[in-house]
Structure formats: structure tokens, C-alpha cells
Amino acid sequence: MIELKKATWPTRTELKDSTIVVVIAVGILGVFTSIADFSLFQIVQLFTSWVTG
Helix, strand or coil: CHHHHHCCCCCHHHHHHHHHHHHHHHHHHHHHHHHHHHHHHHHHHHHHHHHHC
């Protein structure tokens, strides 16, 4: 409890701003992961069609 009293806690505005940054970062990472996954799937599918076709 003593250590928790020494800590500085973020204000409501700082917490809101940090939350917005995290949500945006997660969104960007999700879009990047989706694009990378789709692209790699298409490349693997192309190579697979060359081998089997």
C-alpha cells in the first residue's frame, strides 16, 4: 500500500489519450496483419497451383 501511494496515477485526460493511441495502434496492426496474411495466402496458393497444375 505504501508503494501504491508513492506512484503517480494518470489523469483522466492522459488515460483517455493513451487509450485512444492503443486502440488506433491495435487497429493499424490488425489491418497490417490482415493484408500480410491475405498476401502470403495468395502467394502460397499461386505456388501450389504451379506445382499441382
